[in-house]
Amino acid sequence: MFDTIAAVSTPRGVGAIAVVRVSGEEAHAVAERVLGASKPLKEYGAGRLFRCAVRRKERVVDDAMAVLFASPRSYTGEDMVEIYCHGGAAVTEAVLTALLEAGARGAEAGEFTRRAFLHGKLTLDEAEAVGDLLGAQTEEGATLAASNLRGALRRRTDRLSEVLTRAIAAIMVDIDFPEEGESTFDRGEMLSSLRKLEGELAALADGFQYGRATLEGVKTVLCGRPNVGKSSLFNRLCRHEAAIVTAHAGTTRDALHETVRAGRMLLQLWDTAGIRQTRDEVESLGVDRSLEKIGEAELILAVFDASVPLTEEDRRVIRAVKGRPCIAVANKTDLGTVALEELKTSFCQVCPLCAQQGEGMEALLAMMEENYVPAGRADSGVLTNVRQYTAVTNALACVQRACNLLEAGMEADMVSVELEDGLRALTGLGGTGVSERVVGEIFANFCVGK
Ligand SMILES: Nc1nc2c(ncn2[C@@H]2O[C@H](COP(=O)(O)OP(=O)(O)OP(=O)(O)O)[C@@H](O)[C@H]2O)c(=O)[nH]1
Numbered sequence: 001m002f003d004t005i006a007a008v009s010t011p012r013g014v015g016a017i018a019v020v021r022v023s024g025e026e027a028h029a030v031a032e033r034v035l036g037a038s039k040p041l042k043e044y045g046a047g048r049l050f051r052c053a054v055r056r057k058e059r060v061v062d063d064a065m066a067v068l069f070a071s072p073r074s075y076t077g078e079d080m081v082e083i084y085c086h087g088g089a090a091v092t093e094a095v096l097t098a099l100l101e102a103g104a105r106g107a108e109a110g111e112f113t114r115r116a117f118l119h120g121k122l123t124l125d126e127a128e129a130v131g132d133l134l135g136a137q138t139e140e141g142a143t144l145a146a147s148n149l150r151g152a153l154r155r156r157t158d159r160l161s162e163v164l165t166r167a168i169a170a171i172m173v174d175i176d177f178p179e180e181g182e183s184t185f186d187r188g189e190m191l192s193s194l195r196k197l198e199g200e201l202a203a204l205a206d207g208f209q210y211g212r213a214t215l216e217g218v219k220t221v222l223c224g225r226p227n228v229g230k231s232s233l234f235n236r237l238c239r240h241e242a243a244i245v246t247a248h249a250g251t252t253r254d255a256l257h258e259t260v261r262a263g264r265m266l267l268q269l270w271d272t273a274g275i276r277q278t279r280d281e282v283e284s285l286g287v288d289r290s291l292e293k294i295g296e297a298e299l300i301l302a303v304f305d306a307s308v309p310l311t312e313e314d315r316r317v318i319r320a321v322k323g324r325p326c327i328a329v330a331n332k333t334d335l336g337t338v339a340l341e342e343l344k345t346s347f348c349q350v351c352p353l354c355a356q357q358g359e360g361m362e363a364l365l366a367m368m369e370e371n372y373v374p375a376g377r378a379d380s381g382v383l384t385n386v387r388q389y390t391a392v393t394n395a396l397a398c399v400q401r402a403c404n405l406l407e408a409g410m411e412a413d414m415v416s417v418e419l420e421d422g423l424r425a426l427t428g429l430g431g432t433g434v435s436e437r438v439v440g441e442i443f444a445n446f447c448v449g450k
């Protein structure tokens with residue numbers, strides 16, 4: 001049974017308008033008790049905007065607009081009413097209170113979207129896309145989430161599930177009607193189709209790095225010896241004077257963090273203390289912190305002063321970032337480029353830059369995007385969270401095992417067990433067979449009113 005819930009769906013605070021939503025079996029009746037219009041609400045029909053007075057305890061608290069939705073053609077799949085009231089804090093509160101007094105219950109976090117999932121209006125990955133869309137901080141992230149909301153990821157996984165279903169069905173025929181010593185299905189053909197599926201699942205799993213980076217941001221750390229221009233670059237990327245810059249070596253002592261939009265990327269960006277041997281206790285703690293941040297980084301921007309030959313301290317930095325995803329930034333090119341060639345011997349990606357004037361920033365952003373934002377991926381159905389990623393990697397492992405069993409000429413029913421596990425993992429991505437607890441956790445992360 002789904003009772004009738006109500007909540008303010010716009011952010012708290014003052015705005016020109018606020019949207020209050022009601023959903024559930026009694027939604028229309030509850031609204032009828034509160035909204036005074038020129039005729040009974042159902043005469044307006046679904047999807048028609050009408051003007052109304054909102055009443056609470058015999059008093060009109062707002063002059064508003066509203067629209068009815070009839071089940072199943074609504075966001076939640078239930079009867080719904082949306083009220084567009086004036087966005088003052090007291091007005092909004094009064095409209096909500098009137099609905100609660102008229103029989104609705106205050107909605108829990110994410111309850112509207114949860115109902116949409118439970119009524120089959122959205123699959124679980126599409127519901128997650130609603131959360132991703134609300135949290136997206138770049139247009140790239142919004143595009144990705146919107147396309148998942150419109151089913152891009154679901155269609156992609158549905159296609160893969162179909163391959164599994166067909167393979168399972170073929171094996172079932174074989175198990176049910178065994179012919180003497182021979183399979184009724186072509187093992188070679190099945191193996192090649194499953195190997196292809198394996199490749200597609202692996203590509204889907206690989207895209208997770210991009211999905212997460214786009215929505216949560218790439219953990220990016222600026223490092224280098226003191227005075228090379230890390231904080232100058234940090235400020236350029238932040239587009240404001242977030243860090244102190246001086247000609248004094250050892251200016252930055254602590255690790256500074258900002259969330260930054262850079263081109264099509266979102267960065268969780270850290271500026272760090274210059275790495276060097278020092279007797280200064282505070283600076284030395286800062287250096288420890290820098291090394292720690294390097295350890296956690298997904299992308300390192302190792303900054304060097306290109307106008308002078310590399311120093312022993314620079315070489316220590318090069319050793320510290322060895323084998324990590326790293327772009328070398330050859331800074332201070334306005335003063336010279338003597339270190340440029342040597343940097344090219346240690347790094348695949350070297351970007352000449354003048355952080356002080358901003359020359360080279362576009363090239364640097366392009367280099368960063370090259371690593372993290374492959375062209376044309378945002379609308380292809382991308383994994384965006386660990387739950388989805390785990391589902392796909394589990395399915396992938398099952399398919400790999402099934403292929404190995406087929407290759408080893410093992411019994412068809414053993415292959416089929418793996419394929420069924422793989423199918424379960426993959427359909428779980430859309431929410432099939434997912435436990436109440438997991439579903440609850442997903443929606444608990446939403447805000448009230450969503
Ligand atoms: N000429 C020139 N000077 C620069 C450039 N980038 C930074 N500087 C100067 O270099 C000095 C050090 O810059 P910072 O950005 O503080 O360097 P840092 O690497 O953060 O230094 P620490 O915090 O001490 O480790 C300042 O005087 C900057 O103005 C550049 O591209 N060209």
Ligand SMILES: [Mg+2]
Nearest residue numbers: 230231251252
């Ligand atoms: Mg600094």
